Amino acid sequence: MSRRGSVRLPSFVVLPNCRGYQVHTTYYFKAKVEGDKHTVDYGKQRSFTTEEIALPTLESLSAEPESVGLNMDESQQLTVTATYSDETMTDVTAEASYVSTDPLVATVSEAGLITAVAGGDATVTVSYTEDGITETTTVSVTVGVFDPWSYDFNGNGVIDIQEVLAAANDYFDGGITKEQVLEVLALYFG
Numbered sequence: 407m408s409r410r411g412s413v414r415l416p417s418f419v420v421l422p423n424c425r426g427y428q429v430h431t432t433y434y435f436k437a438k439v440e441g442d443k444h445t446v447d448y449g450k451q452r453s454f455t456t457e458e459i460a461l462p463t464l465e466s467l468s469a470e471p472e473s474v475g476l477n478m479d480e481s482q483q484l485t486v487t488a489t490y491s492d493e494t495m496t497d498v499t500a501e502a503s504y505v506s507t508d509p510l511v512a513t514v515s516e517a518g519l520i521t522a523v524a525g526g527d528a529t530v531t532v533s534y535t536e537d538g539i540t541e542t543t544t545v546s547v548t549v550g551v552f553d554p555w556s557y558d559f560n561g562n563g564v565i566d567i568q569e570v571l572a573a574a575n576d577y578f579d580g581g582i583t584k585e586q587v588l589e590v591l592a593l594y595f596g
């Protein structure tokens with residue numbers, strides 16, 4: 407998609423098809439009116455010179471969310487917006503490219519879907535090019551490592567039944583996974 411290189415014609419030129427005109431070029435014409443019975447030529451030659459229209463150019467790129475916190479195997483879709491010199495904005499999520507600094511921690515698809523792989527930090531660099539102008543932005547990704555001992559609320563080195571029930575509650579609220587509840591339960595039986 408090219409947004410540049412358009413030719414501006416003077417406002418008095420009304421043509422069904424304005425393609426084929428060169429920028430910074432003078433065109434000469436004679437007006438002619440045709441009807442059913444009459445054709446009138448206007449003898450005086452006129453001219454106009456075309457100008458180039460300064461269409462908006464790509465100015466910045468932003469991604470939402472700016473930072474992502476995920477548990478293992480969770481995903482987050484990014485939304486990428488391009489801002490132009492005339493302050494208009496366009497969703498370019500599908501056209502942008504994505505690179506993860508650490509695919510062993512988090513991968514990112516061509517469509518901008520981040521998926522957690524293992525605990526740690528990664529940065530996703532988002533870039534988009536239009537008319538030879540490239541803008542980039544980054545998204546920080548943190549993948550949490552689950553520690554079942556975090557449910558040892560009283561810090562006594564033992565997971566008791568109240569702490570197992572707290573983990574079960576978090577599971578039913580969607581806060582942790584079934585596997586993580588089982589890790590807490592294993593410490594209770596351990």
Ligand SMILES: [Ca+2]
Nearest residue numbers: 558560562564
């Ligand atoms: Ca305890």
